[in-house]
Amino acid sequence: MKETAMPSSLASEAYEFVKQRILRGNFTMGQVISRRKIAAELGMSFLPVSEALLRLEFEGLLESRPRAGTRVRIPSPEDVRGHYIVREALEVQASMLFAAVATEEDRIELHALAARVDAMSATNQSLYLPAHEKLHRRIAEGARCPALSLAIEKTHALASTWFCVARPHSDESPPRRHSDLVDILVAGDPVKAAEAMREHVRRGMENTMKRLKPYFQIRKAYGKTFFRSEKRDKLRIILPSALN
Amino acid sequence: MKETAMPSSLASEAYEFVKQRILRGNFTMGQVISRRKIAAELGMSFLPVSEALLRLEFEGLLESRPRAGTRVRIPSPEDVRGHYIVREALEVQASMLFAAVATEEDRIELHALAARVDAMSATNQSLYLPAHEKLHRRIAEGARCPALSLAIEKTHALASTWFCVARPHSDESPPRRHSDLVDILVAGDPVKAAEAMREHVRRGMENTMKRLKPYFQIRKAYGKTFFRSEKRDKLRIILPSALN
DNA sequence: GACTCAGATCTGTCATATCATAAAATGAGA
DNA sequence: TCTCATTTTATGATATGACAGATCTGAGTC
Incomplete structure (x- = not known):
């Protein structure tokens, strides 16, 4: 956890700070974030914090x-459905381009990454997510289109917040889920690559839907009010909540 | 040109104001925008204007x-290439979904829109762009995925700024360019729809590249400095500039 | 217990002021 | 006329404070 060099701007410093806390799950879904408290914590005015939150x-x-x-x-x-449809569009595009233009090094590295991801999906939960993201990032980078990489990265950041919550999965995902995908990508046929990636993303959506189901109810219970106190915790108990 | 009801926030008012001026070409590419002047013009502090520009x-x-x-x-x-690759990804996805799930009304309306767009591409330049955007928006809406519609809308806003400039086109685009596309979309085969849309967007990119070629040089000449005075106009003259 | 309602507290929005820096304007020297 | 260093002006970044509105708290009521 290092300060990313010189942020050169208090706003970007606050941005990284809050983003990391969300991605690490220090801020839980639905939790209200106080601009002023964070500003005090970082020793700055709440204006750059506001920019970061914006x-x-x-x-x-x-x-x-x-x-x-x-x-x-x-x-x-x-939200989840929409997210995955957009993501499917972007990742399918990336996998087509990857199959067409990726270098030999790209393809070799991808194989190694996929093997690592599949191995960790069964054993190491905490390292799985970063590895999984890296795999997809490499595919995007192999497509040689920075704008596409950037768009994909943004969608991944959003989805990451959904995985900092309970992980009841361990649903018998095939042991070579990612290796099989990569095998097709490196083969070099754009159409087959697109097909495989589309299927891959759709599986991901089904998985996420299952995981998030309890939280959908929480959203309804919260409604439009932004609870600042612990009333939200009470709601969490009241809910039908098969949270675990 | 109406105020969109009650903006409820000075920042969003400034946002709409600036955005419209860009899209209408009142602000030309490369023109420096002064937060303070706009704030004065709108009778507000430059803080909401800053948020809008952000x-x-x-x-x-x-x-x-x-x-x-x-x-x-x-x-x-x-930038242009990246934009069109992302856009291709999104619009192909939208056209696949449209072919699969659009209602009968959607398909009928699309035919009419396409005919209008093709007609205006030859005659009425000023109405062509809004009509063209509406056509693509309807396709996205027919896909029944708000998130996808939103993503596409954002990419269109960006591209619109590129068309407020010189239009040397009138390149012999086929007279039924959009009608042919729509014919395939409404037929209902997702794979063929995707194919047709992909081709359509690629044509658009080639077109845009041609139009924007002179501006690429301007970008280089500007470099990283933000000219606030009229020196920029001198540069424009100095350039090889087959601007018109 | 549940419900209401008035004050206290917290929130985001916005205005104003200060500051460091980038660009412009100026002017001396070739 | 050109170049280069200087000053002047304008810009975005940030701090601070005021304010209206949302939420919270707690006493009172049933």
Whole structure:
């Protein structure tokens, strides 16, 4: 956890700070974030913090209401579906380009990454997510289109917040789920690559939908009000909540 | 040109104001925008204006450097290519979904829109762009995925700024360019729909590349400095500039 | 217990002021 | 006319404070 060199701007420092806390799960879904407290914690005014939160809101990690507060976004089923449809579009495009233009080094590295991801999906949970993201990032980079990589990276950041929660999965995902995908990508046929990636992303959506199901109810219970106190915890208990 | 109801926030008012001026070409590419002047013009502080410009920067319409200024973004060839690759990904996805799930009304309306667009591509230049955008928006809406529609809409806003400039086109685009596309979309075969849309977007990219070629040189001449005075106009003359 | 309602507290929005830096304007020297 | 260093002006970044509105708290009521 190092300061990313010289942020050169308090706003970007605050941005990284809050983003990391969300991605690590220190801020839980639905939790209200206080600009002033974070500003005090970082020793700055709350204006650069506001700019940072605004940016995170654009990226879909936060949601806010004018004078009520800002909280970590709680997704609705439509959010998840929409997210995965956009993501499918982008990743299919990336995998087609990868199959067509990736270098030999790209393809070799991808094989190694896929093997690592598949291995960790069964054993090491905490390292699985970063490895999985790296795999997809490499595919995007192999497509040789920075704009596409950037768009994909943004969608991944959003989805990451959904995985910092309970992981009841261990659903028998095939042991070579990612290796099989990569095998097709490196083979070099864009159409087959697209097909494989499309299937891959769709599986991901089904998985996420299952995991997030309890939280959909929480979203409904919260409604439009931004609870600042612990009332939210009470709601969590009241809910039908098969949270685990 | 109506105020969109009650903006409820000065920042969003400034956002709409600046965005419209960019899209209408009142702000030309590379022109530096002064937060303070706009704030004065709108009778507000420059803080809400800053928030608006920040948002437009996220959307790719503006670019800024820390204490130099904020200007309407001048695209590089890589920008255009990246934009169209992302756009291709999204629109192909939309057209596949449209072919699969659009209602009968959707398909009927699309036919009419396509005919209108093709008609105006030859005659009415000023109405062509809005009609063209509406056509693509309807396709996205027919896909029944708000998130996808939103993503596409954002990419269109960016591209629109590129068309407020010289239109040397009138390149013999086939008279039924959009009608042919729509014919395939409404037929209902997702694979063929995807194919047709992919081809359509690629044509669009080639077109845009041709139009923007002169501006690529301007971008190089500008470099990283944000000219606030008229020196920029001199540069424009100096350039090889077959601007018209 | 549940419900209401007035104050206290916190929130985001916005205005104003200061500061370091980038670009412009100026002017002396070739 | 050109170049280069200087000053001047303009810009974005940030701090601070005021304000309206949302949420919270707690006493009072049933």
